[in-house]
Amino acid sequence: MLFKDYRIALNEAEQSLDKRLSALRDEFLRSYHGEFNPLKNSDLWQNGLYRFCHFLPKGADLHIHGLACLPVEEFIQWLMSQDDIFIFTGEMPKRGSLRTIAPGAAVPEGFKRFSDAFLDGDFSTDELRTIWTLLGENPHQTVWEWFETIFDRHMYATSDSIVRRYYEAVFRYYVRIGIQHIEIRVLTFGTPQEAASMATAIRDAYYAVMDSEPGFSVKLLGCGLKYSWVDLGVTTSMMENALYIHENVKDTRRGEDFLVGLDLVNEEDRSNNISFYGGLLTRCVREHPSLKLMLHCGETLHTGSTSVPEALQLCPVRIGHGFNLFRHKHLEDVIKDNDICMEVCPVSNLELHYVNDLRKHPAIEYFRKGLPMVLASDDPAFQERENLTDDFFAAAAFWDLSLADLKLLAFNSIKYCSASSETKQSMFEEWLRRWDAFVLTSL
Numbered sequence: 001m002l003f004k005d006y007r008i009a010l011n012e013a014e015q016s017l018d019k020r021l022s023a024l025r026d027e028f029l030r031s032y033h034g035e036f037n038p039l040k041n042s043d044l045w046q047n048g049l050y051r052f053c054h055f056l057p058k059g060a061d062l063h064i065h066g067l068a069c070l071p072v073e074e075f076i077q078w079l080m081s082q083d084d085i086f087i088f089t090g091e092m093p094k095r096g097s098l099r100t101i102a103p104g105a106a107v108p109e110g111f112k113r114f115s116d117a118f119l120d121g122d123f124s125t126d127e128l129r130t131i132w133t134l135l136g137e138n139p140h141q142t143v144w145e146w147f148e149t150i151f152d153r154h155m156y157a158t159s160d161s162i163v164r165r166y167y168e169a170v171f172r173y174y175v176r177i178g179i180q181h182i183e184i185r186v187l188t189f190g191t192p193q194e195a196a197s198m199a200t201a202i203r204d205a206y207y208a209v210m211d212s213e214p215g216f217s218v219k220l221l222g223c224g225l226k227y228s229w230v231d232l233g234v235t236t237s238m239m240e241n242a243l244y245i246h247e248n249v250k251d252t253r254r255g256e257d258f259l260v261g262l263d264l265v266n267e268e269d270r271s272n273n274i275s276f277y278g279g280l281l282t283r284c285v286r287e288h289p290s291l292k293l294m295l296h297c298g299e300t301l302h303t304g305s306t307s308v309p310e311a312l313q314l315c316p317v318r319i320g321h322g323f324n325l326f327r328h329k330h331l332e333d334v335i336k337d338n339d340i341c342m343e344v345c346p347v348s349n350l351e352l353h354y355v356n357d358l359r360k361h362p363a364i365e366y367f368r369k370g371l372p373m374v375l376a377s378d379d380p381a382f383q384e385r386e387n388l389t390d391d392f393f394a395a396a397a398f399w400d401l402s403l404a405d406l407k408l409l410a411f412n413s414i415k416y417c418s419a420s421s422e423t424k425q426s427m428f429e430e431w432l433r434r435w436d437a438f439v440l441t442s443l
């Protein structure tokens, strides 16, 4: 069966499993007392619905940001084997900052090799979970200000070697939790050669994992900054770096592009309008037609925001979030008619306070209206227990989704990913095989 012709319909076994899904949700909601945050709910694994979502074949994760991919426990485990990563053991606000220090180089005051610091008890897992995630949010800052300090603590990926090792750990983790394909948004700083060297290191990590997992695949999206205080020249050079990577770093094993899309990131409410970059982005995709725009927009509560209409003007193939589309209802048909996929990240939206209760999240309305949609994890390292599982759990629990709905969301992640048609077809066949096995073993 071709993935293009596939239509979601439940067979008899799936209909029985759908009833089980409802029962698991009822069981969870009976014990639910109004607050859900995967970082706080350490007992999620006790929950039958969560385990169901863990084993559910979810396909691909199409919206994640580099250096925010490994959940805390996984990240700690990885750091323990990295002799060149050091951590600042002094006080906040720098406490917990990571740096890569080459063998033999002087160690700055206050820094200690991570494995030593962790074994010596300078940090507990609980403390790291607090200072490396949104759990550590405090009343003296906005949540985004805190969020950005977490990124500042993770500025250790300063050599190609560490980039390669980190991403290999990320890819192996994704393989282990059953995800078949991921698309990572990376910032393309530096000279074009430096940016290409970073992309090559990520590709090498992907190839290393592909040796044992030939079905697993990875794509990059090159991202620039859109903060209003960042010079347009900086954003332009980041986009040019992305073009350079697109041209020079290919997935030669699959014969496909490796960097497939462009985006601009940052907190939307402190950024320039997307239209400010319209000329730049339009030029990039006009000169490189195989590159597509996948634009963050609508990640805001501002009633006057026009980021969704501005992004749609640029003809993206996907949009990141699109949370406040409800303020532009006339554009729902544009999204549907042009088959533009919405990358919805429910847990991220909750933890960054765009919604305080997932039952009020507008995406369920978009989904019911038939708008193309996937679930994605955004910055799982700083927001989640298990990448994507938390998002499927949140949607299954609070949006009253059926098994057919979950199946459609998983299928969409393959349908709307950026792999070639051939790769999508084999990804789809593997996903279907896993799905059938899941149905049989979960009944």
Ligand SMILES: [Zn+2]
Binding pocket: 063, 065, 296, 320, 378
């Ligand atoms: Zn994002």
